[in-house]
Amino acid sequence: MIMHEVLIVGGGLAGLMAALSAAEKADVAVLSKLYPTRSHSGAAQGGFNAVMGEEDSVEAHIFDTVKGSDYLGDQDAIEVLCSDGPEVILELERLGVPWTRSPGGGIAQRPLGGAGFPRACFAADFSGHVVLHILYEQALRRRIKIYPEWRLIELLVEDGRVAGVLAYDLARAKTEVIRSKVVVLATGGYGRAFAKTTNAIANTGDGMAIAYRAGAVLADMEFVQFHPTTLYGTNILISEAARGEGGYLRNAGGTRFMADYAPQKMELAPRDLVSRAIFREIKEGRGYEGKYVHLDLTHLGEALVAERLPQVRDLSMRYAGVDPAVAPMPIEPAQHYSMGGVRTGVWGESSLPGLLAAGEVANVSVHGANRLGGNSLLETVVFGRRAGRRAAELAGKEPWPVLSKTTAARSLESWSSMFSDGKQIVQEDSTFLIREAATSIMTSQVGVFRVGDELADAVEKLKELKKRYKELDPPREAQPFNYALMEYLETGYILDLCEIIAGGALRRTESRGAHYRLDYPRRDDLNWLGHTLARRGENGPEFSSGPVKITRYQPQERGY
Amino acid sequence: MKVVLNISRFNPEVDQQRYFQEFSVSVEGHHTVLDAMLQAWRQEPGLSFRRSCRSTICGSCAVSINGTPGLACQTLIRDAAGADGRVILEPLPHFRQLKDLVVDLEPFFESLKAVLPWVVTREDYSGRMAPEVSRQLEVPATCILCGVCDAAMDAPGEAAPAALVKGLRLTLDPRDALGEHRLALMKVPPDILKLFIKNLPDRCPKGIAVQGIKL
Numbered sequence: 001m002i003m004h005e006v007l008i009v010g011g012g013l014a015g016l017m018a019a020l021s022a023a024e025k026a027d028v029a030v031l032s033k034l035y036p037t038r039s040h041s042g043a044a045q046g047g048f049n050a051v052m053g054e055e056d057s058v059e060a061h062i063f064d065t066v067k068g069s070d071y072l073g074d075q076d077a078i079e080v081l082c083s084d085g086p087e088v089i090l091e092l093e094r095l096g097v098p099w100t101r102s103p104g105g106g107i108a109q110r111p112l113g114g115a116g117f118p119r120a121c122f123a124a125d126f127s128g129h130v131v132l133h134i135l136y137e138q139a140l141r142r143r144i145k146i147y148p149e150w151r152l153i154e155l156l157v158e159d160g161r162v163a164g165v166l167a168y169d170l171a172r173a174k175t176e177v178i179r180s181k182v183v184v185l186a187t188g189g190y191g192r193a194f195a196k197t198t199n200a201i202a203n204t205g206d207g208m209a210i211a212y213r214a215g216a217v218l219a220d221m222e223f224v225q226f227h228p229t230t231l232y233g234t235n236i237l238i239s240e241a242a243r244g245e246g247g248y249l250r251n252a253g254g255t256r257f258m259a260d261y262a263p264q265k266m267e268l269a270p271r272d273l274v275s276r277a278i279f280r281e282i283k284e285g286r287g288y289e290g291k292y293v294h295l296d297l298t299h300l301g302e303a304l305v306a307e308r309l310p311q312v313r314d315l316s317m318r319y320a321g322v323d324p325a326v327a328p329m330p331i332e333p334a335q336h337y338s339m340g341g342v343r344t345g346v347w348g349e350s351s352l353p354g355l356l357a358a359g360e361v362a363n364v365s366v367h368g369a370n371r372l373g374g375n376s377l378l379e380t381v382v383f384g385r386r387a388g389r390r391a392a393e394l395a396g397k398e399p400w401p402v403l404s405k406t407t408a409a410r411s412l413e414s415w416s417s418m419f420s421d422g423k424q425i426v427q428e429d430s431t432f433l434i435r436e437a438a439t440s441i442m443t444s445q446v447g448v449f450r451v452g453d454e455l456a457d458a459v460e461k462l463k464e465l466k467k468r469y470k471e472l473d474p475p476r477e478a479q480p481f482n483y484a485l486m487e488y489l490e491t492g493y494i495l496d497l498c499e500i501i502a503g504g505a506l507r508r509t510e511s512r513g514a515h516y517r518l519d520y521p522r523r524d525d526l527n528w529l530g531h532t533l534a535r536r537g538e539n540g541p542e543f544s545s546g547p548v549k550i551t552r553y554q555p556q557e558r559g560y
Numbered sequence: 561m562k563v564v565l566n567i568s569r570f571n572p573e574v575d576q577q578r579y580f581q582e583f584s585v586s587v588e589g590h591h592t593v594l595d596a597m598l599q600a601w602r603q604e605p606g607l608s609f610r611r612s613c614r615s616t617i618c619g620s621c622a623v624s625i626n627g628t629p630g631l632a633c634q635t636l637i638r639d640a641a642g643a644d645g646r647v648i649l650e651p652l653p654h655f656r657q658l659k660d661l662v663v664d665l666e667p668f669f670e671s672l673k674a675v676l677p678w679v680v681t682r683e684d685y686s687g688r689m690a691p692e693v694s695r696q697l698e699v700p701a702t703c704i705l706c707g708v709c710d711a712a713m714d715a716p717g718e719a720a721p722a723a724l725v726k727g728l729r730l731t732l733d734p735r736d737a738l739g740e741h742r743l744a745l746m747k748v749p750p751d752i753l754k755l756f757i758k759n760l761p762d763r764c765p766k767g768i769a770v771q772g773i774k775l
Binding site: 034035037038039040042043090093094095096098099100101102103104105106108123124126129130133134137138140141148171200201202234236237307311314315318319321431432475478479480481482483484487 | 572
């Protein structure tokens, strides 16, 4: 049996950062659905927010984040995020990150949405990519054991404590029990639960759903970020850096319509507001072909676009056939990020002993109802590092948890019973159909604008889809690189999460941050200034409310 | 448009040797080869190929397209399908086929280690770097480790092409304590290294043009 004191699940920024910090004191391994360098952290373009100069202040970063969160962020966690930021950026600098430099040789910073200062440290528009690869290099240096293309199947819980995992090696088509003292989830988000998303094909929320099935509390799942600028049609991300560097949003009349929605911040208002503005323009007939608006960089000049936004340019030319240095890009909002996730404290500790979480899979909660651009990359490294430290500390002082033969055998039995009836009717296409139906419901009924009866209808339809899913025969197990089997499992994860997202959105009868109810268009602090907690119950998720940690900033009206 | 994908199939559990299977799919010219492959997968869910970001940043979908290694998500159908509307897809050359289009990446990732591909930070590093130096680092740092260069070029020496890209970047990094020993670690004669740097942009999906190396 494989044993590691600390098992990190996920090889993106949060996972690798956790692995590097934990490896200083404990035996660590990283189990990752992809080779780590292929994690979706690499697609992040804009930058890492951190206060690096004297004109800016940690205080200001905290306030911008609290306000951006529409006062749902936990202020103790936000203080940690913003205070640890500068130190982590300098640590990454020493490890070899090629940050873009200011003329004086310091780390350059650019403005991103909802921030009062140019605060994002970046490497052109490859910010996530370069840091991911630098951390991977350091993981090689530290000889950290990596299990690439292994899938987490189940968290093994013994007497209420996580004692290991059941994992599946895609290449060998074999399951393995891995014992551990601490499991750190860093599996990212569930973007593929939505038909229109910027996220990679791998982003199916596996870790979030598996934690939920094991009994961990999820929080604020109804808060889903829709990125304002994705290429029309393909929904490939066009970084907020494009607006940070001075890009304009224009409607079909050529007007910079953000003047009507956020007269001060204009294009650099927070994402929830900009996405709503774009859809409003389109809905009221001011979009191109009734479907998209323009992101215009043509006034910035070719040199700046080439130097600061080379990836944006390449993506737009390839996938939209438009060179943004000479013509505006057609864009529409699409799902981008999950504010919700596995509820954790500021050291990554979840409600299940032995289970930590960091990064997008977690809800710590620094983003509250709406995340600011540049804060998620920062979150991955700040809270990844903290979760790694806490994991090593726990591994140092705790004995190996008991993992009984019964628990391991029950888990293996439950895996193999999926395949046991042997009838193998070819039904894979139903997996595709069920998944397509679910993801279209999410985009059309649980999107930027929500309304009670559509949400109720979505919840009902999702229940039906779950029933259909349960009747499917899973694809045969025994072949290497069985992506049909993975699709089957992922569809199950997505259905669980959709149910929680839609249910939470129906329950929350107010509008806050990215959750906007046409039938309840106002924020309601009296009844709803609280986190939505979701636990797995007999017949689907059971919801309750939890307090928001407010330290310095009392809720006020949020204008930009 | 109708396109026929001719895909190399091989399942080690049942097949003695590889064979080709044709898939007829319907796609737009501006769609990618990956889009077409995903359609073929719906017809035959047992078909295996790696994919993830679908935007040329993760490097998963590197395959041989009509005999040339490249990224399926970067290649548009209208560029890949000839007048006969056919596209031939095979696993990357120089790599071992494990199943269908999936190749063994272990030797590839293992090969990186030969050049000690990490910054060994100098004690006296000031924390400042001229913008033009960081720009030089940024270009090879866009390498996505897709394996296309290893598939498209013969290894110029003991170290594989992708490992050389890492080695060259570290040679340029003023933070790195190994400095000129980096060139020795790569174990490639200077004239061959020059030729490698010259040929790389055309073979690399990210067009990496390494500049500033003094040989």
